Amino acid sequence: MTAAPTRRSAPPAGPAPESRFVQADGVTYHFHDLGQGPDTIFLHGGGPGCTGWSDFGPVAPYFAADRHCVIVDILQYGKSDKCRITGPMWDFHAAKTVALMDELGIEQADFICNSWGGTIALCLAARYPERVRSLVITGSMPVFYGPLAPLPERGHRGRAARDIYYGGEGPTRDKMRALITRLEWYDADRLPEETVDLRYQQSLDPGEQELAAMSDSPRGDWQDLTDELPLIAAPALFVWGREDAFLTPDYPLMLSRMVPRGNLHVMDHVSHHLQEERPAAYHAVVDGFLRSVGEP
Template sequence: MTTTEKPEIGQSAEANGIRTNYLEAGKGDETVLLIHGSGPGVTSYANWRLVIPALAEDFHVFAPDMVGFGYSDRPEGIEYGLDTWANQTVGLMDALGIRQAHLVGNSFGGAIALRIAAQHPERVGKLVLMGSMGVSFPITEGLERVWGYEASFESMRKVLDVFAYSRELVNDELAQVRYEGSIQPGFQEAFSAMFPAPRQRWVEAMATPEEQIRALPHRTFIVHGREDKVIPVSNSYQLEGLIDNADLAVFSHCGHWSMIERTADFNRLVRDFLLSE
């Protein structure tokens, strides 16, 4: 999947002026681009490690670290925001010679995918939105906890508590690994600069106007965990109502980590959707 012994680090390309770390797998005729969420210490590998091998059987898969996250550069003075991340993603497609890609966006990544589809509809094949932002909603206590993370083991444990429905997934070992990931040089400094309080304004800043979402022509598949405490499942019902050619799957006994808590179901449904005519 990657070219280094550290699986989070793959290859790099200049994307709209930002040196971007990305993972690459598969050699299919069609391209899938995976856009991760905004949890503290997140990387594309942490989000998509269980999804990439399954999709790579049929598609050429790319999974970049958005600027401010993971192992992409954090240029001094950069202004973090939806357009910055959307332009970075399109810039990566340009750098890699990708004319069009299916976009799979998780949470914050769903908001980025929606913005790209609205601004550059010809660059997008199909859309998959998982636990997606992109519309206005009253910020949840869970999202407040995620975006308000302060670097400590205890704070990471509280963040993980709202991500997953299954208590088996939330343990001290995982919390320690994710905490150590969040305190690598530059990680927490960038993260704390992105969504300072009051945080409702950043929910609005990640939204695409409803009239633009209604105009999307793309076939869209929406996935949400019924017990999601970070992004309310009502978001996905709203998106399904706005997008004319959208289908929705709601997973029971599942929180914000559909691709981790219901990996087999997520991979099967997304793969079948992307392969369908």
């Protein structure tokens, strides 16, 4: 009998490129800069220990082959400022991201985003349409309702997971692995240990732990973007994991109809971080979309 093939781990992020920092409208952003070509900004998700490199490191080499990739730590994460946010949260992040673009001399960019970062980019595209060439959005929740049924845990699943992770005895490596495999990855056997380590070590950052202890209060006022989505002029691709633990594919189908130039691709055997689980497949889909931008 022939033995069943052993499933290999997904590729880890690998060593991060050199860090860069820039002041933009009173805050400090940390980011990585690699590749040449069309300006492409990557905005990561909001899970404990997430950074630009943790979320996009595995897929970055594919895009950097022919694109200028700016892989950002969004505010309150990674090595960017742990500033307190007041007022509407997505408006705040969008304005600061535009200020970052100004400082970097980027007039217009493609945005490739996961979860929290995708909602920032959708708000930015509505408020500053001239700065966005296209949008690729994965696992984001810009509106607080679904087309078929209430959202899991009323849309608070991520917030509850964060509180559990930082609560009790505090962050542990086992809790990080459990969080990722329960909510972010479809196949736990393919999760690289390097990814768990990267996220766990970042989650110990004192600034992130201080913010977590205050739950939602330092993150700004939650915004529903129902009124903003129809204003987005840029072409948008929603790339979704069929097994996403937060939002099933009926949700991005609704979003793709709310955005005038919205498209949807659903990928099998992935959950919330498909750009990490299946980076080659993710790049193939996204690259095809980006190459079509501007076509009649």
